[in-house]
Amino acid sequence: MSARLERVEGRAPEPGPARGVDYAIDVQGLSKSFGANRVVRDLSMRVKRGQIYGFLGPNGSGKTTTIRMLCGLLTPDQGQGTCLGMDILTQGRAIRRHVGYMTQKFSLYADLSVRENLEFIARIYGVPDAEAAAADAIVSLGLDGRELQLAGELSGGWKQRLALGACILPSPQLLLLDEPTAGVDPKARREFWTQIHDLAAGGVTVLVSTHYMDEAERCHEIAYIAYGELLAQGTVEEVVARSALHMWRVTGPDPAALARELMQQPGIELVAPFGTSVHVGGRDRAALELAIARFSTREELVWRPDSPSLEDVFIDLINRSRDGLR
Numbered sequence: 001m002s003a004r005l006e007r008v009e010g011r012a013p014e015p016g017p018a019r020g021v022d023y024a025i026d027v028q029g030l031s032k033s034f035g036a037n038r039v040v041r042d043l044s045m046r047v048k049r050g051q052i053y054g055f056l057g058p059n060g061s062g063k064t065t066t067i068r069m070l071c072g073l074l075t076p077d078q079g080q081g082t083c084l085g086m087d088i089l090t091q092g093r094a095i096r097r098h099v100g101y102m103t104q105k106f107s108l109y110a111d112l113s114v115r116e117n118l119e120f121i122a123r124i125y126g127v128p129d130a131e132a133a134a135a136d137a138i139v140s141l142g143l144d145g146r147e148l149q150l151a152g153e154l155s156g157g158w159k160q161r162l163a164l165g166a167c168i169l170p171s172p173q174l175l176l177l178d179e180p181t182a183g184v185d186p187k188a189r190r191e192f193w194t195q196i197h198d199l200a201a202g203g204v205t206v207l208v209s210t211h212y213m214d215e216a217e218r219c220h221e222i223a224y225i226a227y228g229e230l231l232a233q234g235t236v237e238e239v240v241a242r243s244a245l246h247m248w249r250v251t252g253p254d255p256a257a258l259a260r261e262l263m264q265q266p267g268i269e270l271v272a273p274f275g276t277s278v279h280v281g282g283r284d285r286a287a288l289e290l291a292i293a294r295f296s297t298r299e300e301l302v303w304r305p306d307s308p309s310l311e312d313v314f315i316d317l318i319n320r321s322r323d324g325l326r
């Protein structure tokens with residue numbers, strides 16, 4: 001438990017060229033500090049072309065910094081690699097011509113209409129026939145009926161859809177989406193993700209950072225970063241399977257008090273109340289079952305084996321990573 005997580009729990013990219021696989025992103029050993037603050041540590045990552053790759057991690061873990069290094073907006077202190085086959089250290093400008101980057105901040109003009117914003121972006125990027133391109137984007141993103149509305153008056157979900165429209169106007173090969181659905185309601189998020197899947201089906205690679213577990217599950221592969229270190233990557237199923245977590249669900253009266261009691265037990269590493277039950281887990285199966293056995297005389301409690309969720313796995317990873325840094 002106290003051992004530092006010293007390796008990525010996933011397929012850490014192997015050095016050297018990968019035969020037969022076309023990677024949109026292929027970087028090795030990226031590190032970045034701001035003053036004394038080491039924000040990204042020895043990060044390696046490969047994203048296949050046409051994939052949707054989820055990038056997860058707590059606030060301040062280095063996701064945005066990594067995204068900015070991938071498109072040459074920030075220079076890493078160490079490491080190298082390619083984005084769309086171009087060198088991230090020397091070809092940032094060329095990379096950005098083929099990348100759509102959606103930042104966390106809405107950066108379109110609030111006092112221009114949907115159509116005006118899209119036509120303006122199309123002209124800036126030299127898209128042939130800007131008016132037609134904007135009209136196409138309006139239809140393909142389902143913005144028709146709203147084209148005359150001011151961008152600043154759109155709801156959060158529609159704003160994000162417009163921002164995505166602006167990103168894809170120049171026909172990028174890679175989309176870097178930094179928490180594109182933060183604060184957006186579930187229906188709008190679902191529609192946004194349908195658009196992302198449509199784009200990927202058309203060959204666009206998407207790297208998307210998110211805090212939402214349901215969105216992680218919609219990605220072809222995910223990576224989890226904490227304290228600047230990549231702790232896990234692979235498909236959701238692979239990441240969960242590698243966690244080696246054993247989980248139980250216990251139902252009974254006063255789950256909050258029960259959760260507090262469970263947290264004190266040796267052998268129990270994860271405790272999370274969910275409605276009327278509590279999710280309980282640990283990596284050492286025997287120690288966990290011994291801890292549970294101590295509750296066997298409590299007839300009001302019903303125990304059932306359970307499977308770890310992606311959230312359980314991430315909480316376990318960050319707990320162990322934090323222990324290692326202490």
Ligand SMILES: Nc1ncnc2c1ncn2[C@@H]1O[C@H](COP(=O)(O)OP(=O)(O)OP(=O)(O)O)[C@@H](O)[C@H]1O
Nearest residue numbers: 034037039057058059060061062063064065066179
């Ligand atoms: N230009 C900068 N100068 C100094 N510190 C910075 C700069 N950019 C980021 N940081 C710091 O680097 C750390 C990582 O920030 P980053 O934005 O990469 O994290 P993040 O994982 O994207 O977080 P969030 O999920 O909150 O968006 C934070 O401590 C942040 O304050």
